[in-house]
Amino acid sequence: MTTDVTATTGERIKPLMGMGGAIAVGLVAGAATGFTVFRVGAPVQWAALVALPVIALAVLVGRLPRATDIVWAPPPAHFATATSVQASNLASRLAEAVVDQDRFAVRVQPRLRRLVEARLRQRHGVPDLADPRAAALLGPELHRLVTDPGATMPEPRKLTELLENL
Known part of the structure; x- marks a missing residue:
């Protein structure tokens, strides 16, 4: 053996x-x-x-195997980056937020707000959502979604559409 x-x-x-x-x-x-x-x-x-x-x-x-031996393993299917981890976390939070409004307000909305603010700074030079240009660039629906504490989670298609227009 x-x-x-x-x-x-x-x-x-x-x-x-x-x-x-x-x-x-x-x-x-x-x-x-x-x-x-x-x-x-x-x-x-x-x-x-x-x-x-x-x-x-x-x-x-x-x-034990020798420490200097090479263990041949296939390369990973894709490289994980901080962005893919954040996207995975966001996807699970979105699934939870559809059912629970508090989860949306506490977990998803702040993350969406940070993503939107980063995109506005990156693409348009707008420092934050308080800037009057932010509402015009985002549109009323997306601006309300990330700024209004009473906003609700939209349907997945609508959310996808809003984020693609970002």
């Missing part, structure tokens, strides 16, 4: 040493630890008890 670790491509990664070699290293490390503890003045039983975890750790380390 083979105990090699298999990478995602099906290639085998060899452990640092075989099972026999790992046990031998573990026994040597355990004996050295037990002898040292005994020489310090501990009884033989305590020295053996302290040596057991050292043996187990040495065997485990001996069976």
Whole structure:
């Protein structure tokens, strides 16, 4: 029975040493630890008890793949960026906000407001939503959606249309 670790491509990664070699290293490390503890003045039983975890750790380390081995894995399907994480969070918040008005007012609306303000600064040089040019650039529906505390979540198509016009 083979105990090699298999990478995602099906290639085998060899452990640092075989099972026999790992046990031998573990026994040597355990004996050295037990002898040292005994020489310090501990009884033989305590020295053996302290040596057991050292043996187990040495065997485990001996069976791990080498740190320098390359684990071949396929590249990610797409690169995650802060923008994609924010988009994912926004999508889940939008789904929750359709059902719960408070979630819209507390979670979604502030994020939409920040996105709209960033877009206005980026594209039009408008510093914030208080600027009179913001209402004219956004249109009455989108401006109300991001500024009115009593605004409700529009239907997904309407929200998509409003954000595309941004």
